[in-house]
C-alpha cells in the first residue's frame with residue numbers, strides 16, 4: 001500500500017484499502033472557515049444537537065479578516081456563538097490568518113492525520129504527510145455530527161522531480177510549469193505525490209506551495225513523504241509523537257511523471273486561467289498596476305523575505321501598488337522580527353491584516369476594470385481578484401517583488417544574481 005492508503009486504512013479501521021474503495025473515516029481534525037455558516041445550518045437541519053468531538057473541530061475566521069460587510073460580521077458572530085455553545089475551543093478569530101497557515105503554525109497538522117476543511121486548498125497539508133482534502137458545508141456538517149466522513153480512496157499519481165532549481169526559480173515556478181503542461185483537470189480525484197532529490201532540498205514552506213496548488217489541477221489530496229526536514233519543522237509545534245507511515249517499496253502507482261526542474265525558468269500563469277502558463281521571459285515589460293504578495297500559496301515568512309531582499313533600500317514603482325498580506329499572525333511576527341516588514345513598508349508596500357484578503361477578490365486590495373495584477377496566489381480566473389475585466393498573472397514571490405520594483409513584469413533572476421554578486 002501507499003502511505004495515503006495506510007492513513008485511510010487506519011482511519012477507517014481496516015487492514016488495507018485500495019483505490020476506488022469507499023471508506024468511512026474517523027476525521028482527526030475538521031476545519032470550518034468563515035465562508036461557511038451553512039455548515040452550522042446543515043448540522044441542525046440533519047438533526048445535530050451536540051457536535052461529536054469538539055476537540056477535533058476548529059473554526060477559523062480568515063476569508064473576511066476582519067469583517068468588511070455587515071453580513072460577514074453577522075456570519076462571524078454566528079460562528080463564535082456556535083463555538084461557545086458547543087465547547088469548541090479551537091476558534092481562531094480575525095487576528096489569526098489563513099486557515100492553512102494557522103493550523104500549521106499551531107501544531108494542529110501532523111503526518112498520518114485525516115484533515116478535512118471547507119476549503120479546496122487543504123491539499124496544502126500533504127506537505128506534512130497528512131491526508132488533507134476540502135469538502136462543502138454538508139459533508140463538514142456530517143463530520144460535526146458524527147466525527148466521520150465517507151471518502152473514496154484516490155488513485156495515486158507520482159510526480160518525480162529531478163535536477164536543481166536555478167537562482168530565482170522556486171516551487172511556485174515548478175508547480176505552475178507542471179499545471180501548464182498537464183492542464184487544470186489532469187489530476188481530478190487523484191492523489192499527487194511529489195518525490196525526488198529536489199523535494200528533499202525544499203523547505204516546508206516551499207513544499208506547502210507545491211502541495212497547495214495541486215488543487216488547481218483537480219487533485220483530491222497531495223503528499224510528500226515526511227523526512228528530517230518535516231520532523232525538524234514539526235518538533236516543538238506538534239505535541240504528539242510523530243509516526244509517519246511509509247509507502248511499500250513495491251507499491252504500483254497509477255501513473256508516474258518525471259520533470260527536470262533544471263530546465264524550468266521563472267513561470268507565469270497568464271490571464272485568465274491557472275493552466276495558461278508561459279515562461280516569464282515572454283511577458284517581460286508588461287505593465288502592472290498592482291503586485292500582490294500573500295495567500296496560503298505565497299504569503300509565508302520566506303516569501304516576504306525574498307520580496308524584502310529585492311526591495312530593501314529601493315522604492316516600489318510610482319505607477320504600481322504593492323499589497324502585502326502575511327499568511328498568518330505568526331508569519332507577520334516573524335517578518336517583523338526579521339526587519340522585512342520595515343523594509344517593505346519603507347519601499348512603499350501596503351500591509352493588510354493576515355488573512356485571505358484580495359486573493360479571492362473580497363476586500364483589501366481588489367482590482368478595477370482594466371487593471372493588471374501579478375500575484376503570488378493560486379487562481380486567476382476572470383474576476384478572481386476584483387473586476388471581471390481585471391487581469392491577474394500568477395508567479396513566484398520573487399517575480400511579484402521584481403514587478404513591484406519596475407512597475408512591469410521583470411525577470412527576478414537578474415535582480416537576485418546581481419544581489420548575490422554584491423553580497424559575495
Ligand SMILES: CC(C)[C@H](C(=O)O)[C@@H](O)C(=O)O
Pocket residue numbers: 033035063118119120121134360
Ligand atoms: C473558501 C472557499 C470557497 C474557496 C476555496 O475553497 O478554495 C476559497 O478559499 C478560494 O480560494 O477560492
Ligand code: SF4
Pocket residue numbers: 063098099119121294295296297355356359360377378
Ligand atoms: S488565501 Fe486564497 S486560496 Fe488560500 S484559502 Fe484564502 S482565499 Fe483560498
